Amino acid sequence: MKKKRCRRGSALVVVVMVLAILGIAVAGAVSPLVYEAETVSLRVETTRAFYAAESGAAVIIQAEVGGIDPPGVGDEVVIGGSVIRYIQLPSDGTNAILEGSSGSAVRRIELSFE
Numbered sequence: 001m002k003k004k005r006c007r008r009g010s011a012l013v014v015v016v017m018v019l020a021i022l023g024i025a026v027a028g029a030v031s032p033l034v035y036e037a038e039t040v041s042l043r044v045e046t047t048r049a050f051y052a053a054e055s056g057a058a059v060i061i062q063a064e065v066g067g068i069d070p071p072g073v074g075d076e077v078v079i080g081g082s083v084i085r086y087i088q089l090p091s092d093g094t095n096a097i098l099e100g101s102s103g104s105a106v107r108r109i110e111l112s113f114e
Contacts, residue, residue: 045105052082053100053109060089060096064113 056077063070070089071077077084081102088097096111 041103042105045103046107048082048102049100049105049107051100052079052084052102053098053107055079056084056086056098056100057096057109057111059084060086060098060111064090 056071059068059071062068071086073086073089075086083099083101085099085101086096087099087108088094090096090111090113096113098109098111100107100109
């Protein structure tokens with residue numbers, strides 16, 4: 001009878017070791033996926049911020065051409081979670097500066113008019 005108990009105990013140790021190795025393998029496989037998901041999320045936010053800034057630039061160009069009223073300095077426009085901030089508007093030879101942001105990503109565009 002003593003030999004059976006010893007075998008049961010060693011089988012339990014083997015099972016625990018196999019589960020530990022499987023846990024480490026799964027953790028090692030999931031870690032790169034989490035990093036990849038964060039990278040993709042940042043890329044999406046960066047693209048949204050750029051498009052928001054580009055939309056704000058189109059508004060300033062239309063205002064300069066005379067099609068619409070210009071926004072004011074410091075104005076913010078929210079479009080689908082992205083924000084356009086008008087930092088500087090063109091006047092007396094200065095450039096227009098605006099920012100588009102989405103999440104933690106920010107893109108700045110500077111426009112020169114001649």
